[in-house]
Amino acid sequence: MSDRTPPLARGPVAVDPGVVRDGWEVDARVATGPLTLSDESPLAKVHVRAPFDGASPAALGVGFGRAARADLGTGDVLVVGSGPGEWLVLGAPNTAGALRAAIEERLAGTGEFTTVLDLTHGRALLRLTGRDAATVLAAVCAIDLSDTVTPDGTALRSSLAAVVTDLVRDDQDQTASYLLHVERSSGQYLADALLDAGAPSRLEITGFRGLS
Known part of the structure; x- marks a missing residue:
């Protein structure tokens, strides 16, 4: 039996501090505020x-x-x-x-x-969750994200902060939540753009959540 340690996978967004989960290095932070951004690239x-x-x-x-x-x-x-x-x-x-x-x-x-x-491993996946999530996205895209136009279960492709992005509304516990799927090379850039747009709403980084 080999004693070699399996290679550690990493998402495109920097983690500080990091912890290993399911063979991936993910962010160890656990946000307590109402608006969060997580790197879901391990999915x-x-x-x-x-x-x-x-x-x-x-x-x-x-x-x-x-x-x-x-x-x-x-x-x-x-x-x-x-x-x-x-x-x-x-x-x-x-x-x-x-x-x-x-x-x-x-x-x-x-x-x-x-x-x-x-x-x-070639794509990045971010999740933006919280009551003010649509407000943050509105700062970086021109899509109408109101409940009547883009309700839970909506999927579309648009430009977010000048990056072509698959945007999926996937609410969590009756709270608005959006999955953002982009090329891996754009992952850190998009995360930074969202953090800048979400600063007035106190957007926080949180660790990997998974689909649930």
Whole structure:
């Protein structure tokens, strides 16, 4: 048996101080205020492409512009219809391989040409949570984030602080919460932009939360 320590994974956002969880170095801080920002990059991120007008949307259970929880055989996941014929599936850390296999098996029955890719380590995922979360986002994007226009379960792609971002409203305990999915290289920049925009509202960094 090898005594080699498995490599430690790190998200794109600097941590201070750090703690190891699920093989990832994550921020050890626990915010106590009502408005928080966390780096959720340890979540498995699987990208799916398939015909937007075929059988795949029904197989995945989510259409374009919506997000919903599902069980694809690997535990609770969030399926996001991030674009026409394009989905992002988020799962627990270290489940990307099993999640990819489960999605491929599910889509195989459609007979359609599909691609399923593990993007976990190549992308950043932030979560902004709190009553004033929409106010913070309004400072860096032009989307109407009111409850009537973008309610819980809404998914869209827009520019946040000049960065192309998948924005998913995924409320937590009846509190507004937004997942922000970007290229890994933009993760620290977007986090800094949000912290600047959220300073008047006392936005705080908190540790990895996961999907729950």
